[in-house]
Amino acid sequence: MNKVNETLDYICNTIDIGDIRLSEGYYYNSIVFCIIDAVYSIGARYASTKKTVERYCLKNGLKMYRRYGSLPIDIKDEHRVEDFLRILEGLTYLEMAEDLFENRQRTSTRNGILKAQAVWEWASILHHNNIGSFRDIPKLHDDVNIQNQIKSIKGQASGISLNYFFMLTGDDNKVKPDRHIINFLEEATGKTLSKIEIEELFKSCVDILRERNPNITCRSLDHAIWGYMSNR
Structure with missing residues (x-):
C-alpha cells in the first residue's frame, strides 16, 4: 500500500470527513493578530x-x-501593521513581552530571542515592504525575497510559521507541518x-477526499488532524 492510500485509510478511521470546519482563529480581524499567532504558536500550547x-486585543480595545x-x-x-x-x-x-503580550516565551530554549521581538521584526519587515493589511497579502505571496527576510528572523528559518501565517490570512493550499501533523502521518x-513530502501528500489526499466533501482543503484537513491529535 502506498503512502497516499495508507494516509487516506488512517484519516477516514480517525477524522469525520463530512464535518471538517475551521475554527474562529482562521477569521482574525487583523493581519497583526495573524503575526502574533504565527510566532507565538510554535512550540507552545495553543491555549x-x-x-x-x-x-x-483587550489592552488596545x-x-x-x-x-x-x-x-x-x-x-x-x-x-493595520503601522x-x-x-x-x-x-x-x-x-x-x-511583559506589558503588552504578558508572554515571555522565546523562539527557542537555546539562544532564542523573545517571541515579542520576532513579532516586532516580522511586522517591521511587512511595513518596510508596504504590506499593512489583508489586502496586501498577495504581494507577500508573490515575493520570495520578502518571505526570505521573514525566514531570516531568528527561529523562523524552517518557514513553518510563515506557512501558518499564510493559512491564517486565507491560503487554503498551505499546511503547517508541526509535531502533530508529523506524528499523525508517521502513525x-x-x-x-519531510516538509515537501507532507505538502505533496496532503494535496494528493485532498484531491481524493473531495469526492466525499467538496469543501475540504489542505488548510481545513490540517486543522482537523491538529484538533484530533491535540485532543487525544
Missing part, C-alpha cells in the same frame, strides 16, 4: 497563544475576530516525512 492575542466565514476584504477599519508598530514604538522587547505511514 497560551490564543490568550496572548486576546491580551493584546480591538475586536479579535471578524464574522465567521467572511472574507478579509469585508473588514472595516482594519488594525498601527501596531506605533503602539510598540519606544518599548523594549522585554516591555513588549499513518510508518515513516517520518
Whole structure:
C-alpha cells in the first residue's frame, strides 16, 4: 500500500470527513493578530497563544475576530501593521513581552530571542515592504525575497510559521507541518516525512477526499488532524 492510500485509510478511521470546519482563529480581524499567532504558536500550547492575542486585543480595545466565514476584504477599519508598530514604538522587547503580550516565551530554549521581538521584526519587515493589511497579502505571496527576510528572523528559518501565517490570512493550499501533523502521518505511514513530502501528500489526499466533501482543503484537513491529535 502506498503512502497516499495508507494516509487516506488512517484519516477516514480517525477524522469525520463530512464535518471538517475551521475554527474562529482562521477569521482574525487583523493581519497583526495573524503575526502574533504565527510566532507565538510554535512550540507552545495553543491555549497560551490564543490568550496572548486576546491580551493584546483587550489592552488596545480591538475586536479579535471578524464574522465567521467572511472574507478579509469585508473588514472595516482594519488594525493595520503601522498601527501596531506605533503602539510598540519606544518599548523594549522585554516591555513588549511583559506589558503588552504578558508572554515571555522565546523562539527557542537555546539562544532564542523573545517571541515579542520576532513579532516586532516580522511586522517591521511587512511595513518596510508596504504590506499593512489583508489586502496586501498577495504581494507577500508573490515575493520570495520578502518571505526570505521573514525566514531570516531568528527561529523562523524552517518557514513553518510563515506557512501558518499564510493559512491564517486565507491560503487554503498551505499546511503547517508541526509535531502533530508529523506524528499523525508517521502513525499513518510508518515513516517520518519531510516538509515537501507532507505538502505533496496532503494535496494528493485532498484531491481524493473531495469526492466525499467538496469543501475540504489542505488548510481545513490540517486543522482537523491538529484538533484530533491535540485532543487525544
